Amino acid sequence: MRLFEAIIDLNHRAVAGDASAGLHPADFADALPVIALTCIDPRLNTFFPNALALPAEDFIWLRNAGNIITGTLSSTMRSLALACAVKGGREIAIIGHTDCQIAKTTTSVLLEKLSALGVDRSRLPENISDFFGTFGSERQNVIKACGFARSSPLIGAKIPVHGLMIDVETGKLEWIVNGYDTLPTTVAVAPARTDFAALGTLGSFKDFELGEMKFPEMKIGDAALPEIIVAPSAMPATPPPPPTTVLPPVKISTKRTVPPPIQPRPKFPGKY
Numbered sequence: 001m002r003l004f005e006a007i008i009d010l011n012h013r014a015v016a017g018d019a020s021a022g023l024h025p026a027d028f029a030d031a032l033p034v035i036a037l038t039c040i041d042p043r044l045n046t047f048f049p050n051a052l053a054l055p056a057e058d059f060i061w062l063r064n065a066g067n068i069i070t071g072t073l074s075s076t077m078r079s080l081a082l083a084c085a086v087k088g089g090r091e092i093a094i095i096g097h098t099d100c101q102i103a104k105t106t107t108s109v110l111l112e113k114l115s116a117l118g119v120d121r122s123r124l125p126e127n128i129s130d131f132f133g134t135f136g137s138e139r140q141n142v143i144k145a146c147g148f149a150r151s152s153p154l155i156g157a158k159i160p161v162h163g164l165m166i167d168v169e170t171g172k173l174e175w176i177v178n179g180y181d182t183l184p185t186t187v188a189v190a191p192a193r194t195d196f197a198a199l200g201t202l203g204s205f206k207d208f209e210l211g212e213m214k215f216p217e218m219k220i221g222d223a224a225l226p227e228i229i230v231a232p233s234a235m236p237a238t239p240p241p242p243p244t245t246v247l248p249p250v251k252i253s254t255k256r257t258v259p260p261p262i263q264p265r266p267k268f269p270g271k272y
């Protein structure tokens with residue numbers, strides 16, 4: 001049994017009330033950690049990673065509004081690629097959810113809400129829906145995102161890309177794109193040149209070639225920031241007093257444990 005086959009089985013058992021349903025991560029060491037892309041909806045906060053029966057250390061969580069991927073080289077795709085290459089993610093799961101407010105927000109309503117926040121329509125792209133990647137069907141959005149991720153030149157063919165839906169009332173998962181099915185076939189990858197040209201935000205990079213990219217001789221994160229020099233007058237004469245409240249120490253378990261069963265989500269009346 002492969003990882004997501006086990007996850008779906010355990011999820012359905014847990015939702016049905018089986019308190020003993022849990023994953024043994026050691027059985028799936030080659031498939032962990034999992035990278036999940038979900039929506040920002042707070043109703044999801046209590047579901048992950050328990051809904052996947054994964055311990056926290058094997059769950060890399062990316063979130064954006066609507067779990068949208070706008071293209072094979074989008075910002076979210078770059079994070080997914082780094083999560084695989086740098087953090088060792090072995091399988092990707094794009095997880096949409098029921099009752100997503102992004103799906104319920106029409107372009108005209110979105111423009112009204114942006115306008116109410118002082119956003120000038122004339123400074124926005126002509127096609128708002130394309131720009132934000134908004135959608136009307138949560139399922140189609142997941143399928144589309146999986147298509148972008150699967151065909152992205154940033155994601156190796158060895159990484160399965162799954163698409164799932166989670167019910168925000170029960171935590172039950174539905175597996176709608178089986179990433180294992182697409183593994184044997186070599187996915188047609190659109191030429192990088194076309195993809196770059198298609199990115200509106202990189203319009204000036206139309207002649208950009210991936211092979212010409214110059215990588216700095218430094219580690220990621222070692223940004224060449226200018227040294228900050230603090231003027232003597234700006235330095236405190238005495239060390240600042242200790243904070244009045246101290247957060248309790250975070251208890252870090254070195255032992256992998258089976259996550260607790262899925263809890264019904266708390267009710268936030270009237271918020272959604």
Ligand SMILES: [Zn+2]
Pocket residue numbers: 039040041065066067097099100101102
């Ligand atoms: Zn949502």
